[in-house]
Each structure stands twice: as structure tokens, then as C-alpha cells.
Amino acid sequence: MNIRVALAGNPNSGKTTLFNTLTGSNQFVGNWPGVTVERKTGKLRKHDDVEIVDLPGIYSLSPYTLEEVVARKFLIDEKPEVILNIIDGTNIERNLYLTTQLLELGIPLVLAINMADIVEKNGDIIKLEDLEKELNCPIVEISALKGSGIDEVTNKAIKLANLNQKPNKIFSQDINNILKDFENYLTDIPENEKYWYSIKLFERDEEVLKKLNLNQNQIDEIEEKLSALEDEYDDDTESIITDQRYDFIGKVLNNTYKKQNKGELTLSDKIDRVVTNRWLALPIFALVMFCVYFISVTTVGSWCTDFVNDGVFGDGFFFFGTGREAYEIALEDYDLAQTGIEAFDVAAQDQGLDPASAKTLVTSADLYDEEGNVEEIIPVTYQDYIDYLKVEEPDPSNYGLFIPGVPVLLQNWLESVHCAQWLQSLILDGIVAGVGAVLGFVPQIFVLFFLLAFLESCGYMARVAFVMDRIFRKFGLSGKSFIPMLIGTGCGVPGIMASRTIENERDRRMTIITTTFIPCSAKLPIIALIAGALLGGAWWVAPSAYLIGAFAIVTSGIILKKTKMFAGNPAPFVMELPAYHWPTLSTLFHSMWERGWSFIKKAGTIILLATILIWFLSNFGFENGHFGLVDMDNSILAGIGSLFSFIFIPLGWGTWQATVATITGLIAKENVVGTFGVLFGGFDEVSENGWQIWSNMQAFFTPISAFSFLIFNLLCAPCFAAIGAIRREMNSAKWTWFAIIYQCVFAYIISFIIYQIGSWFFGTGNVIGTIVALILLGLFVYLLFRSESREKPIENKIDLEIG
Amino acid sequence: MNLSTFLILIVLIAVVVLIIFKLILDKKKGKTNCGSNCSNCALSQTCHKKEELNDH
Numbered sequence: 001m002n003i004r005v006a007l008a009g010n011p012n013s014g015k016t017t018l019f020n021t022l023t024g025s026n027q028f029v030g031n032w033p034g035v036t037v038e039r040k041t042g043k044l045r046k047h048d049d050v051e052i053v054d055l056p057g058i059y060s061l062s063p064y065t066l067e068e069v070v071a072r073k074f075l076i077d078e079k080p081e082v083i084l085n086i087i088d089g090t091n092i093e094r095n096l097y098l099t100t101q102l103l104e105l106g107i108p109l110v111l112a113i114n115m116a117d118i119v120e121k122n123g124d125i126i127k128l129e130d131l132e133k134e135l136n137c138p139i140v141e142i143s144a145l146k147g148s149g150i151d152e153v154t155n156k157a158i159k160l161a162n163l164n165q166k167p168n169k170i171f172s173q174d175i176n177n178i179l180k181d182f183e184n185y186l187t188d189i190p191e192n193e194k195y196w197y198s199i200k201l202f203e204r205d206e207e208v209l210k211k212l213n214l215n216q217n218q219i220d221e222i223e224e225k226l227s228a229l230e231d232e233y234d235d236d237t238e239s240i241i242t243d244q245r246y247d248f249i250g251k252v253l254n255n256t257y258k259k260q261n262k263g264e265l266t267l268s269d270k271i272d273r274v275v276t277n278r279w280l281a282l283p284i285f286a287l288v289m290f291c292v293y294f295i296s297v298t299t300v301g302s303w304c305t306d307f308v309n310d311g312v313f314g315d316g317f318f319f320f321g322t323g324r325e326a327y328e329i330a331l332e333d334y335d336l337a338q339t340g341i342e343a344f345d346v347a348a349q350d351q352g353l354d355p356a357s358a359k360t361l362v363t364s365a366d367l368y369d370e371e372g373n374v375e376e377i378i379p380v381t382y383q384d385y386i387d388y389l390k391v392e393e394p395d396p397s398n399y400g401l402f403i404p405g406v407p408v409l410l411q412n413w414l415e416s417v418h419c420a421q422w423l424q425s426l427i428l429d430g431i432v433a434g435v436g437a438v439l440g441f442v443p444q445i446f447v448l449f450f451l452l453a454f455l456e457s458c459g460y461m462a463r464v465a466f467v468m469d470r471i472f473r474k475f476g477l478s479g480k481s482f483i484p485m486l487i488g489t490g491c492g493v494p495g496i497m498a499s500r501t502i503e504n505e506r507d508r509r510m511t512i513i514t515t516t517f518i519p520c521s522a523k524l525p526i527i528a529l530i531a532g533a534l535l536g537g538a539w540w541v542a543p544s545a546y547l548i549g550a551f552a553i554v555t556s557g558i559i560l561k562k563t564k565m566f567a568g569n570p571a572p573f574v575m576e577l578p579a580y581h582w583p584t585l586s587t588l589f590h591s592m593w594e595r596g597w598s599f600i601k602k603a604g605t606i607i608l609l610a611t612i613l614i615w616f617l618s619n620f621g622f623e624n625g626h627f628g629l630v631d632m633d634n635s636i637l638a639g640i641g642s643l644f645s646f647i648f649i650p651l652g653w654g655t656w657q658a659t660v661a662t663i664t665g666l667i668a669k670e671n672v673v674g675t676f677g678v679l680f681g682g683f684d685e686v687s688e689n690g691w692q693i694w695s696n697m698q699a700f701f702t703p704i705s706a707f708s709f710l711i712f713n714l715l716c717a718p719c720f721a722a723i724g725a726i727r728r729e730m731n732s733a734k735w736t737w738f739a740i741i742y743q744c745v746f747a748y749i750i751s752f753i754i755y756q757i758g759s760w761f762f763g764t765g766n767v768i769g770t771i772v773a774l775i776l777l778g779l780f781v782y783l784l785f786r787s788e789s790r791e792k793p794i795e796n797k798i799d800l801e802i803g
Numbered sequence: 804m805n806l807s808t809f810l811i812l813i814v815l816i817a818v819v820v821l822i823i824f825k826l827i828l829d830k831k832k833g834k835t836n837c838g839s840n841c842s843n844c845a846l847s848q849t850c851h852k853k854e855e856l857n858d859h
Contacts, residue, residue, distance in 0.1 A: 417807040427815070605822050612819065 003050045003161040005154075006080035008071060008102060010095050011057030012462075012578045013088040014114040016040075018144040019054035022154065050158060053080060059094075061101045063207045066500060075105060076196075081161035083109040084153065089119040089126065089141070090579055092257060096249045099135065103168040104199060106192030108160040109137045112153045116141035118579065123260035131256040136168055145584065167195035170248040175240070178202065178225055185218050202226065203238045268579040272463065276577075281467040288455070290543040296448035297528050297542035304443030305528065313436035316396065316404035323400020330394035337388035339365045340378070344385040358382060407432050422629060426615055430678055434611025437677030438603045438670045441525035446596045448524060452489060453591035457583030461486055462575065469573045475557040478502065479573035481511040485518045485553065490595050492516040492722035496729055506566050510557065512729050513739045516718040517552040519545050521599055522669035526713055529673050534706035541707075545714055548750075552715055556746065559783045599670075607674050610667055614660070614678045632679070650769060651712060651748070652705030652755040662712070668719050704762055708755035715747035753777050 007015045023042030044050035055074060056067035063069050074080070085102050087095035092113070102109055113119070113126065119141075132139050138156045142149030169176055182198035189197050189212075200208035201222055209219070226237050233240050265273075275284050295301065311317030318324040343365035348355035355361075359382045369375040380388075396402040404412075407428055414424045455461050465486070469479020480502045488495025495515045502508040519527060523545075531541035560566040617637035621630040632638060641656025644663070648654040657679045664671040701709065717723060717740045727736045756773035759765045804812075 414811075417811075418805055419811055420804060420808040423808055423811060423815075427811075605826060609819065609822055 003082065003158060004078075004080040005044070005050060005052050005157050005161070006075060006083045006107075007052060007054045007086060008075070008083055008098070009057060009086040009114075010059055010088065010091075010098060010576075011067075012576070013057065013086050013095060014144040015054055015057060015086050018084075018086055018112070018114070018142070018150070019052055021144060021147055021150055022052050044154060047154075047158070050154075052084075058098065060098060062203075063205065065503065075102075075107070080107060082157045083107050084112060084157050085109055086112045086114050086142075086144070089113040089115045089124075090122065091576075092126070093249055093253060094576075096135075096252070097245055100168070100170060100245050100248060103135065103137060104196045106165055106167050106190075106196065108163050108165040110153060110157045110160060111135065111137055111139040112149070113139060113141045114144050116149065117143045117146060118581070122266075125258040125260075127256045131252065134252045134256060145587075165192065167192065169195065171241070171244050174229070175202070175244065178229065181225065182222065185214060185222070186212070199241065203241055266579065268459070268577070271580055272577060275460070275463050276467055281463075282471065285464055285467060286547070288460070289546050292448065292451045292455070293542040293546055294539060296444055296451055297524070297531060298537065298539050301444030301447040302528070302532065302537070304447070305440055308443055309436075309440040310405075311403075312405055313407065313432070313440055314405045316402055316408055318396070318399070319401035319403060323396075323402070327394055327396050327399040327402075330399070334391055334393050336367070336378075337391035339367060340380045340384055340388045344380050344382075344388075347380075355385060406436065422619075425619070426612070430611050430615025431608060433677040434614065434674040435603050435608050435677075437529075438525060438607050438674045439600065441528055441673070442596065442600060442603075444528055445521055445524055445599050446592055448521065449490070449592040449595045450588055453588045454583060456486075457581075457587055457591070459578045459580045462577050465575060466577060471554075472557065473570055475554050475561070477510065477514075477553070477557040477561075478504075478507055478570040479575070481507065481514070484511055484515045488515045488518045488520060490521055491598075492520045492718045493725045495520075496722060496725040499729060504568070504570070506568055507570055509730065509735060509739075510560050510566050512726055513560070513742055514553045514556045516722055516743070517556070517715055518549040519714055520669070520718075521595065522602075522719065523714055525670055525673040526665075526710060529676065530706050530710040534701050535703055541710070545710065548711060549714060552746065552750070555780075555784060556742075562783070562786060602668060603670065606668050607670055610664060610671050611674050611678055614664065614675050618679060637679075648712075650756070650772075651708045651751045652759070653701060653709045655700050657700060658709055662709075662716070665713055666717065666720055666723075668721075669713070672713055702762060702764070704755055704758040704764075707758070708751040711754055712747045712751040715750060716744050718743075749776050749780065753780075 007019055009015050019040065019042065022044055024045050040054040042052050042054075044052050053074065055071040058065075058068045058071045061068065061072050061075070063072060075083070083102055083105070085099050087099060099109075099111060119126065126141070128139050128141065138160065140149050140153040140156060142153055144150075171179070179195065179198040179202060182201045183194040185201070186194045186197050197208060197212070201212075204226070214222075229240070230236055235243070274280060307317065318327070343363050344358075344361070345355050347363035348358045348361055351358070351361065353361060361382055363380050364377050365380050366374045367376040367378060410432060411424070411428055414427065419427075455464075465479050465482045468482040472479055472481055481499070484495045484498040486495075487498045492515060495518075496512050499508050499511040499515065502511055527542050527545045531538060535541050561568075614637065617640070618632050618635045619629055620627065621635040621639065623630045623634050637660055638656045641660040641663075645654045645656050645659040648659055648662070653659075657676075660679070661672045661675040664675045718726075723736070723740060726739050727733070730736050730739065752769075753773045753776055756766065756769040757777075760770070
């Protein structure tokens with residue numbers, strides 16, 4: 001017979017970590033509340049007949065939030081055979097509040113006190129046997145993270161399944177009498193569930209009242225009894241129940257729990273005093289995010305990416321670097337010789353001489369640095385020319401164990417089997433160039449995910465949500481909107497989905513519209529490409545992309561909140577801050593791998609198909625009335641791009657190549673880079689700032705137009721998968737179109753302003769464009785600072801009783 | 804077209820067909836093509852299950 005074990009507990013008490021340990025699955029674990037919104041199921045390891053159900057974290061069984069509704073519906077309607085209630089041992093008093101409610105359900109319950117290792121470290125003492133007697137349920141101390149106590153707790157849960165469980169009655173006698181009375185109305189309810197239903201009647205739970213379908217007389221009788229009791233207690237029934245629960249918990253803990261450092265600040269509290277400080281919180285967060293992007297894009301990630309681009313998807317690499325230095329010196333000599341030969345040939349040709357006999361000719365050759373600037377001018381005599389001719393191109397395999405790159409190996413193989421030239425072009429210039437361009441950024445993606453996983457696991461991101469609530473609230477958004485944005489740094493789709501936890505429809509819509517402004521992992525290659533290849537590897541580009549995303553969210557929040565459609569107070573946001581802890585390396589690597597692997601899989605599927613299509617469209621077309629292989633400028637793709645490219649001329653990148661890259665980005669954002677890889681053939685190291693790449697690209701972009709291109713692609717409509725998510729969550733075609741149009745128009749205006757005004761710094765300013773940009777900037781500022789919509793906002797009124 | 808070109812082309816077409824087939828299969832199973840797979844999602848495939856139900 002199948003046993004269903006429901007994992008229930010407060011948010012961030014470790015349910016999903018325990019679920020992963022029990023089932024061996026890889027569900028996302030985040031050290032902030034609200035990671036699990038819907039329930040998840042999995043089989044217990046080595047027990048095919050035991051199903052574990054991970055419920056969203058809840059504080060009570062009231063039907064006020066989506067998480068509570070999901071959890072309560074499962075516990076009441078589907079009746080699991082046993083509940084495994086996981087509680088945070090470092091915060092036992094508040095966690096037991098839910099336990100008292102779960103014990104009233106009439107379902108067998110095992111209590112797992114999680115973070116037992118931290119409890120022990122803090123010197124706190126929990127008298128397990130006494131607590132078991134008081135709560136009338138088995139208790140096990142566990143550490144879900146370290147895996148201790150897991151077998152014991154599961155064995156106890158399996159043993160307890162299906163046994164009869166009498167509800168715990170913890171209330172005062174007068175209330176228990178009323179509850180007993182109420183049980184008389186519950187003729188259709190099974191005996192062991194009557195107690196819970198009677199409490200819900202006592203609390204005037206609307207969902208339960210609706211479900212029980214009582215007649216008016218019964219409702220009146222109940223109401224009469226409750227009103228009398230409320231007069232007696234001078235409080236509402238829900239508060240009376242809450243008070244008595246906490247009274248019970250207080251009494252139980254007095255006898256069973258001893259906290260070592262009562263009232264003293266913990267290490268987490270001390271850290272929080274700094275990182276959530278009113279003035280320091282935001283600069284610290286900006287600094288942290290700057291470091292994350294600086295490390296992942298500009299430094300460590302960039303070194304790794306250069307290796308992948310130069311080595312794996314370039315000419316090749318030396319095994320462990322042995323021999324590379326000597327090879328590079330030889331290569332420099334060869335390059336110098338080639339430059340000298342070229343200069344001497346040109347000079348001889350200019351004077352109508354044969355270079356082989358121009359013994360008196362002396363000329364000079366320009367040597368360039370990495371950015372294409374002339375670094376040195378050297379004289380070249382006839383004797384130098386003769387010497388240069390003797391310099392042979394160095395063979396890397398003579399200098400050490402040289403492993404050729406994928407394109408080299410493939411090209412050699414294709415040539416050896418006499419593959420047709422057009423197919424070689426498709427494979428090398430299309431697939432390898434396109435997919436390789438995207439895969440080249442995998443190291444940066446992995447470093448970014450590792451750092452984000454660390455921030456999430458250690459507990460810092462929960463603090464950021466808290467800090468952001470304070471700031472978002474000023475701009476009309478709730479702190480609840482930050483969680484979707486946090487998830488959106490990985491991918492916009494789950495980010496948009498996570499907005500479901502926001503009850504207020506206006507806030508939810510606004511969060512959906514703004515979530516994808518935060519750069520997702522797929523946009524990272526665009527950032528890295530522009531930063532590396534077009535902006536000289538500038539350190540500020542990657543962090544600025546993140547900050548511009550945040551700027552877009554905040555300004556959109558202000559602008560939209562001032563319209564009638566979104567007016568109203570943001571929803572309240574309640575969350576607790578988990579204690580800081582060092583995450584295990586395995587957790588970090590696991591999280592990094594899970595997300596990074598998805599990126600790689602996408603490159604091998606959608607991106608690969610897209611590069612084939614782009615190669616085909618960019619190489620075929622009509623020329624002289626015939627369809628066939630044509631010059632790229634006459635291709636179908638050039639035709640399509642040229643149709644729309646005029647739109648982007650005011651943004652500084654109205655070329656068909658950039659237009660096509662933007663359009664293909666709608667399939668998947670990585671396609672922007674993949675498309676560049678295909679269109680600018682011969683790119684074997686798109687993220688490196690070599691001067692040859694720079695000179696290739698500068699025909700299409702200036703630094704300011706490159707930045708404008710980056711901003712537009714970061715802020716415009718997301719990929720189709722995310723648009724689909726927007727459609728599902730908005731549940732309205734009208735609102736989906738509104739979101740897409742708003743994002744595109746917003747992106748266009750910001751890019752336009754940046755390009756037109758920024759062009760003056762490069763001496764290419766346009767008067768009319770600048771005037772329009774200034775008008776738009778003025779309009780933008782007006783929308784930010786104008787007074788609120790005249791429509792009276794929806795307010796959450798709280799009636800206060802004094803006395 | 805020589806034999807090697809023909810064979811390489813066949814392999815390439817097979818790869819493309821397999822990818823398309825896999826994408827369709829994933830869509831039917833409710834898997835998404837987003838950058839983070841469903842196990843990284845707060846809603847763990849529930850959204851796609853719903854979509855699948857709507858499709859039928």
C-alpha cells in the first residue's frame with residue numbers, strides 16, 4: 001500500500017533540502033522564504049511505495065496566501081497518511097505555532113527538529129522526551145543539510161502511517177466546550193477530523209463555512225455563541241485561538257527548552273546590523289553585485305572564456321600551457337617578419353621595383369597593439385626583408401603537447417574526406433561559429449551561477465529582499481516583487497512564474513512586466529560580447545547592465561504606479577531572515593551545474609537549429625533572377641534585416657546584421673551572440689578584445705552604438721519562452737501585448753537617449769536627434785515626478801480599537 | 804555531390820530531425836526551453852502541466 005508523507009513546515013525551515021535528501025531529486029533550494037510555491041512529489045529512496053510531498057512553507061493553516069491554500073488543500077482534501085513536520089530548531093517557538101495546528105488535523109505526525117547541529121553549537125538544550133510527551137508525537141533531531149537523523153525520521157514516519165491519531169486539544173475548557181458543541185454540526189465529517197473543522201468554525205473560516213454548507217439556523221447559532229465569547233474575552237475568536245496557542249507553546253517550552261544566549265545578539269544579528277542598515281544596505285548590495293559581475297564577466301570568468309574561445313573553439317591549446325611561451329615568442333617573430341615583408345612589398349610596388357632586387361630601398365612598418373593602435377614604427381631594409389623571408393611560420397606541435405581546437409580538427413577532417421565546400425561552410429562558419437560563440441561563454445555563466453548560489457545559500461539574498469522591500473515600497477512595488485527578479489537572474493520564465501505569490505493583481509502584473517528587465521543568464525553572453533569585443537573589456541559594462549536592469553524596474557514601478565491601471569498601495573511583505581550559514585561546496589556546485597547544464601543543452605538544441613537557419617538565410621538568396629549561394633549582402637537574411645533596420649537607425653545600429661541579431665534574440669537571447677558568430681565569419685574568439693575583431697566590428701558599431709545595442713537587447717521583449725510565461729500568468733492577450741509593447745518602447749527610448757546624447761562625447765552628435773532625445777528625457781522625468789493618478793488608490797484599511 | 808558529402812549531410816539532417824523531435828517531445832512532456840530547467844523553478848513543472856492540460 002502506498003504511503004504519502006507530507007513535508008510541512010514554516011518557510012525556509014529546510015523542507016526542500018530534506019525533500020531532496022529523501023528522494024534524491026534536485027529541486028531548487030534557496031535560502032529565502034517562498035522557494036516552493038506549489039507542492040512537489042517524489043519517491044522515497046529505496047521505498048517505491050512511499051511518496052514524499054514537499055508542501056510550500058506556511059506559518060498557519062489559514063487560507064490567506066497562495067502557499068497556505070496549496071498546503072491546506074492537500075492536507076485536508078487529499079489526507080496524506082502521515083505528516084513530517086520539519087521545524088527550525090533555532091526558532092522553535094514560532095515554528096511550533098504551525099505544529100499545534102497540524103496536530104489538530106487527526107493525521108499522524110512526526111516532528112523533525114532541523115538544524116540540530118546549530119542548536120547544539122549554540123548551546124541550546126531541547127528535552128526531547130519531555131517535548132514528545134507534551135506534544136504527543138514522536139520527535140527526531142535532524143540536520144537536513146548534513147543528512148543526520150534522516151533514516152530515523154523516515155522510519156518513524158513510515159511506522160506511524162495510517163495509525164489512528166487523536167487530535168491534540170490544547171485550548172481552555174470553555175473553548176473546548178464550544179468546539180465540542182460545534183462538532184454536532186459536523187455530521188458528515190469523519191470523527192478524527194471533526195476537531196479541526198470545529199476550530200475553523202470557531203475562527204469563522206470562510207472556506208470551511210462554504211464547504212460545510214450549513215443552513216442559516218446553524219450559522220446563526222454558531223454566530224450567537226461566538227459573539228457571546230468575544231464579549232467575554234473582549235477579543236475576536238481568531239485572536240483568542242492564536243493567544244491560546246502561544247500560551248500553550250510558552251508553557252511547553254518553559255519545561256522543555258533552554259536557550260543559552262537569551263536576549264544576546266547572535267552573529268547573524270550583528271551582520272544584519274550592517275548589511276540591512278538604512279544607509280549602508282544599498283551601497284553594500286551594489287558593491288556585492290558589482291563584485292559578482294566583475295568576477296564572473298571581467299576577470300575569472302573572462303580568463304576561462306578566453307581559454308575556451310582561443311583553445312577549444314579557436315586554433316587550439318597547449319596541454320597545461322607547457323611550451324606556450326616559447327611558441328608565442330616564435331609567433332611574435334613570425335608576425336613581425338610578415339609585417340616587415342608586407343611593408344617592403346608595398347613600398348617596392350609603389351616605386352615600381354622588384355622587392356627581390358630593391359637593395360637600396362628602406363621603408364617602415366607599423367606595429368599595432370591589441371586595440372589596433374600603432375604601437376611602434378620599425379625601419380625595414382633590404383637585408384631585413386631577406387632575413388624576414390627566412391622566418392617560417394612556427395608549428396605549435398614543435399613546442400609542446402598541442403591540442404588543436406574543434407574548428408581546426410573538424411576542418412582537417414572535412415578536407416581529408418573531400419567534403420563539399422558549401423557543407424564545410426555550413427558546419428564551420430554556421431554551426432561551429434554560432435554554437436561555439438555561445439558555448440564560449442559557458443565558463444562565465446558557471447562562475448556567475450556559482451557566486452549567485454553562494455549569495456542565495458548563505459542567506460544574503462533574503463536580506464536583499466528585505467532591503468529591497470523598503471526601497472521598492474517607495475516606488476510602488478512590494479518586496480515580494482524582488483523574489484521573482486532574483487529567480488529571473490537565472491531565467492525569466494521561472495521568475496515570471498514566481499510572481500504568482502503576489503496576491504494583489506496590479507502588483508503582480510507590474511512585477512511580470514518588469515521582471516525580465518533583470519539580465520537573465522542568456523543575456524550574459526551579450527553583455528560579455530559587447531564588453532569584451534566592442535568596449536575594450538571595460539570593467540563597468542557588466543555591472544552597469546545589472547544596474548540598468550534595476551533602474552528600469554524602479555523607474556517603471558514609479559511611472560506605472562502613477563497610472564490609473566496600477567494605482568494603489570503595494571501589498572504587505574512579511575518574511576523572516578534566516579540565520580547566515582556557510583553553504584557546503586557540493587550545494588554550490590550542484591546549483592551551478594543544474595543551471596549551467598541547461599544553458600549548454602540549449603546551445604546544443606535551439607541555438608544549433610537557429611545557427612543552421614541563419615547560415616542558410618545568410619548564404620542563399622536571389623541574384624540575377626536565380627536562387628542560390630550569394631554574397632551575404634544579397635542574402636535572404638540581409639533582405640529581412642534591411643526591411644526593419646531603419647527602425648534602429650536612431651539607436652545607432654541600423655544595420656541588417658544587428659537587426660537580424662535582435663530579431664533572432666526573440667527565439668533565445670543567446671542567439672544574438674550566435675548570430676554574430678555566423679554573420680561575422682572568421683570570428684573564432686568573439687569575446688576577446690583582439691584588434692582584428694575590433695576592426696571587423698567597428699564597421700558596424702561605434703562604442704556608443706554598441707552600448708545602445710546592449711541596452712536595447714537587455715530591456716526589450718524577452719525570448720518567446722518568457723513571452724509564453726507572461727501570457728500564462730497574465731491570462732490575458734491584452735495584458736501580454738501591453739507588457740511586450742511597454743518593454744520594447746521603454747528599451748527603445750532608453751537606448752535612443754543614451755545613443756543620441758552619448759554621441760556628443762564621441763564627437764558624432766546629431767542636433768535633431770539630440771533635441772528629440774532631450775524632449776523624451778524631459779517626458780521621462782515628468783512621468784517620474786508627476787503627481788499620482790487622480791483615481792483613489794485601493795487602500796488596505798486596518799481598524800484599530802483603542803481601549 | 805561525393806559520397807562523403809552525402810553521408811555527412813545525412814548525419815546532419817538526422818541530428819536536426821532528432822533535435823526537433825526532442826523539442827516537440829519535451830514540449831508535450833511539459834518541459835521548457837528556458838535557461839533554467841524546471842527543477843530550478845519555484846513551481847517545478849506545475850505551470851507546464853497546466854499548459855499541457857489546456858492544450859488537450
